Amino acid sequence: MRARDPKKRSKDFKEVALGLTEKQAVKEAKRCLQCKKPKCVEGCPVEINIPAFIGKIRDTDSPGALNVIRQYNMLPAICGRVCPQENQCQGRCILGKKKTPIAIGALERFAADYDAKNSSPEKPVQIKPNGHKVAVVGSGPAGLTVAADLAKLGYEITIFEALHEAGGVLVYGIPEFRLPKKIIQREIEYVKSLGVKIQLNWVVGRTQTVEELFEEGYKAVFIGVGAGSPKYMSIPGENLNNVYFASEFLTRVNLMKAEQFPKYDTPVKKAKRVAVIGGGNVAMDSARTALRLGAEKVYIVYRRTEAEMPARLEELEHAKEEGIDFRYLSNPKEIIGDERGYVKAMRCDKMVLCEPDASGRRKPECSGEEFILEVDQVIMAIGQTSNPILVRSIKGLNLWGAGYIEVDENGASNIPGIFAGGDISTGAATVISAMGAGKRAARAIHDYIRSSYPA
């Protein structure tokens, strides 16, 4: 996909990837073999009829293409931008065996952007209410999907969101240069146009309990609160000044607009030399954000090698083009502070990869060598885990692992009427898997209410 010049783009927050022109999109669509048994569909967590929408683009019927996608995926403009296509649809494309696979993500984005450019905003849709209320907790991709699907079936939906803005990770985590806020805004407007109410500043479990929601007449509650709590490494120096969790760093910039301080009141510290720890999308986003805030040198410190990096391929490539310095096989063991309690360096172990274990994963092990990176800021992006506020407030709710909600394949928890999906039931995953979980849960909630409250 076309992208802006790395030198220029690394100095501002405008979108990096430019998308396809209509001509390019049609040309790409013509390459599609229209397989009878499309592998790409198997790779898609929500099973979009990919050949069908590509066929529409080929026939210059972009609105038609979007209609196909929308049957499966409510957030095409977003997924086209952030899905790890190389592990999903595109990764399975037959053409990829010999040459380049079809740029399915880029085509999905094209269909959505074409519509945004050429059609007027969604008009409120008239839906016949069915008289049942459902509460959705959390307004990330999982919550938005459940809300939209159930609203279309006539349910009266209220989304309760803890923050002052709806969108979940899409607004507080993923940066503007990768996913412009106006795209999320548009999707949220669409959900609202279906009659969904969004109640902000509502920390369910605190402002109101799930029990009270049932008492207020909600027939079912969907929990899509994400996995928002940052993990830490427990190494010395973690609480020095200028050590950030990626979540805080990104929230300050994305949600609170700290890059515009003092026009906006929330500040963020701009550093010269930054080390970001981790190898996922969160690490890439943090590193590239630090660069855009003016850092001269940004390292990504990762304990395995590039092959094991969980980040999207495109992000990895963009980060490299922008001059991020990757230090693989490096494991931080201490953050060193100066006499004022500020970061001045980070000590790391040099690692080697062992032979694959039973699960096939190659574990990194200390080589015995160490090295020091001189940096004045450290950002930890080593993962997120379940946030205890809501899940612990529900008596008798079955959890697994670090506090994730246990659900069946349809998103039903062990408590009748309580459903869950997205990162809070799977652990930190992807936008599309959260959306897929939302779709399945919507169906299950519909069935549950129809059988529990027959008309």
Place this chain on the structure above:
Amino acid sequence: MYNILKKETIAPQVDAMIVEAPYIARHHQAGNFVVLRIDEKGERIPLTIADSDSEKGTITLLFQKIGKTTEELGTLKTGKAIRDIAGPLGHATPIMDYGYCVLVGGGIGSATLYPILKALKGKSNNVTVILGARNKELLIWGDRFKELADEVLLTTDDGSSGRKGLVTEALKEVMDKSKVEIVIAVGPIRMMQAVAELTKPYNVKTLVSLNPVMVEGTGMCGACRVNVGGKTRFACVEGPEFDAHEVDFKELANRLGFYREEEQASMEIFKKKKCKGRCKKSNKGT
């Protein structure tokens, strides 16, 4: 939008505000706080819920105007509104039949202690409250505490009210006289640290309510992390109260100073805007 039903100045640089927030009022427990954002461009700051009325659906916030956001909050009059308020957040203070309890408050710490006193007196506790400030004007809600507490001791640096001296001196005398089951101290870091150091040899359980920098206040960012007993804890969900004898006050003080430059810059801009360039002229006149 959360409507401001009443706003008044209760001490120099300290305002009290009654805000309509029925759900927060209904669930408020001693020790809880809210996070608020004044407007679109505002930052999110935590403020203790100093009081609440679940029937009227209101909460009371007390704040000292020490930074840009609190200054700006102070300019909002009765009838105006605050854009975002989320809560009640944080753990509730553990309230039990302790027996003899001492609450120690410095300055704006009264706001946190008042609901704790109310809750403790809801059980069968005997409570002494020690309030300290630089001078008489800065003692906050002394009269309210007197209505509920078994004993209120006031201390001021200049002796303008109560005894001249520090809260720790008064606390020491109390502990020397009677067996204290629990001390809860809220105020400036130095005060809380001094209380912790004092009560430790007495082996008295001591809680302090910490005030680290917060962003969202729901456990998602880690800005509020503090070191308690060598472990990293998130004050917004696991606190804000912690065992005073385990808290690393030095680290907390250091982290609290992290944005000082930005806070000052923000404040200067705000002041300039507020007087719209007229400040200089009026200064000349006086």
